[in-house]
Amino acid sequence: MQRVEEEQPTPSWLGHEPLWLVAPHVPEWLGQAYTPTRFAPGCYRVEPLGHCFLWVAANELPLREELVAFLVARSGRALDEFGRWVAGRRPLEWVLSMLEYLAMSTTTREELLWRFGKTDDPEVEARRQHILEVLLEASPQVQERLIEKGIEKGIEKGINEGRLAEARAAVRRVLARRQIALRPEDDARIEACVELATLERWLDQSVTAANAAEALQ
Known part of the structure; x- marks a missing residue:
């Protein structure tokens, strides 16, 4: 017709x-x-x-x-299998378009997107950045979610860093009051620790420890 x-x-x-x-x-x-x-x-x-x-x-x-022109009509696990297979055989733009329009599983979609991590080739990286900018401009809702997520992560990171700083200061304060001197390497170890549970353990041990090495076990 x-x-x-x-x-x-x-x-x-x-x-x-x-x-x-x-x-x-x-x-x-x-x-x-x-x-x-x-x-x-x-x-x-x-x-x-x-x-x-x-x-x-x-x-x-x-x-x-x-x-390939027929395989794009797949569904379910067969579609996921096709997506993994074809991703290495097509340009980035083609693969991103496929991910946008085909109903693949979330796991497979994220797996394929992670393949497009940073590259040492500046030209390839520039093309990827451009594609991402175009996609974000076309999706204001996604932009808002990313901004909100970034703010939340920033707040969470700030709170976590504040707790770590307080815990480090508490360990040093208790050892100082007990007149236990810290060697430079001991102080550097406290400063480098980024696990709150470890700092809290050191704080508890500092109350009864005979020396810095015993406190920071």
Whole structure:
């Protein structure tokens, strides 16, 4: 119909043309109504009332370069499998578009996105940054969520650093009151500690320790 309409008023072609129908699998109703004949992996011939068409079950197709146009119709685990396979065979822009439009699992989508980490090639990194900027500009809601997440992380980091600083100061204060001297390497060890549980343990031990080494065990 499209070919005839585009070539009006004198279409150069008239007649029947075979159809290719592509779906993840062969639906049960089709099998019951027409008994499709499988003639290749994922390919079925259907002949309702003499008008033959082909049904392509994308989930059954092998992962081959020439079948990518059909493989994008996969679903479920088969789609995840295709995504992992094709990601290394297509440019970044193609893969990002695939992730945007195909309903892959969250796990697979995140796995593929992590493949696009920082690179030592400045040209590749510049292209990636540009793509991310375009995507963010097209999604104001995502921008807002990232900003909110950044603020939350900043607040959380500030609170955590404040607690660590207080714990370090408490260890030093208790040891000083007990007249236990800290060597430079002991003080550096306290300053370098970023685990609150360890600093709290050192604080408890400082109350009864005979020396700095015993306190910082």
